[in-house]
Amino acid sequence: MCVVLGLLILSYIAYRLYQHFFPTPNIDPRGKYVLISGCDSGFGHELAIELDKKGFHVFAGVFVPNNVISLQNKLSSNATVFHLDITKQEDIDAAFKLVKEKTPVLWTC
Secondary structure (H helix, E strand, C coil): CHHHHHHHHHHHHHHHHHHHHCCCCCCCCCCCEEEEECCCCHHHHHHHHHHHHHCCEEEEEECCCCHHHHHHCCCCCCCEEEECCCCCHHHHHHHHHHHHHHCCCCCCC
16 A cells, blocks of 8 residues: 555656646747648547637638538637548648638648
8 A cells, every 4th residue: 555655656746847847838829820630520629629719720621521510610710610531632722722811821839
């Protein structure tokens, strides 16, 4: 029991030291545009919602056309949801055109 408690305390101290020496960067989302493909479900879907809540301008590509309206209802007016099949060049070209109309550059980290 003492060994487990000791490991928990040691883990907590290591975690706090990590937070101290490697703090999470504070990123100002104003004027930053991000493009996320695969926003139908899973990680891409949740990432689009979270970045939109934080104030980023989100371009969210979805594969299933019916998911466009569903996701758009969850996002703010700063977000743009569109159909994107990354295996089709015409969809990639349309996404490129859409992004170029709104911003000259996408934000990268």
